[in-house]
Amino acid sequence: MNFLDELPWNGDGLIAVVAQDASTGKVLTVAWMNREALKQTVEKRQAVYWSRSRKRLWRKGEESGHVQKVVEVRLDCDADAVLLKVEQVGGIACHTGRESCFFRKLENGKWVTRDPVLKDPSLIYKR
C-alpha cells in the first residue's frame, strides 16, 4: 500500500477527506480518515472514516444504510486532503436526514438552515 505511505498523516494520524456526490457535484461531508480507514475505503470501494468523537473506524452507513460507494479517489497538491467522489446510497449523507451536511448558509451574519430533511432521523437510526 505505497499510496498510503505518501501521505503526511497529521499529528493524530489523520487526513481530511471531502466526500462529493459524483453525479451532482454536491459536497456532502467533510470527515477524517486514518491509515486503516483509507486502506479499507480503497479495498471495499466504500467510504470508511475515523470517528474522532467515538475514536473508532466508522463505516459510513453502518447504521443508516447510507453507504458511500467510491467512484474516484483524489489527492491534493500538498497531499493533506483527499477527495472522494461517491455514489451516495439513499441520497442522504447527513445524520440529520439531509442530502448534505452543509445545509446551513450564511445570510446577513447568521447561519440559516436552507436544505430540507429528506427522512426523519428517527426512521433512519432505529437503535
Next chain:
Amino acid sequence: MNFLDELPWNGDGLIAVVAQDASTGKVLTVAWMNREALKQTVEKRQAVYWSRSRKRLWRKGEESGHVQKVVEVRLDCDADAVLLKVEQVGGIACHTGRESCFFRKLENGKWVTRDPVLKDPSLIYKR
C-alpha cells in the same frame, strides 16, 4: 460577528474550509481559516485563509491574482467545516497552475497526475 462565535475552533484556532467552484461544482482546494480569516472572507467576499506553513493570513490570490470571489458560505452539521462556493478568477486555484489542487487520482494503488497545467507557475509567481 455572532456567526464566528458559533464555530468550535480547533485547538489551533482553525476550521477546515472546502472551496468549490460555484458554476462547475469542481472542488478546488481544502485550506484552513482562523477567526480573522473567516471574518475578512465574509467582509471582503474574497477568500482569506490561514497559512499553516507561513503562520499568517493568506489572502488567496495575493501574489497570483487568482482570487476566489465568494458566492456562498455554508457550514456543516457539526460546525467543524466550512464550504465556500466561489468564482475562481483566472480559472486556476492551485499553485501548480492547475484548475484544482486535487489533480492526482488513485489508479491501481498509485497517485497519478491527471489534470493539465493551465499556466506555468513561473509565469504566475513573478517574485
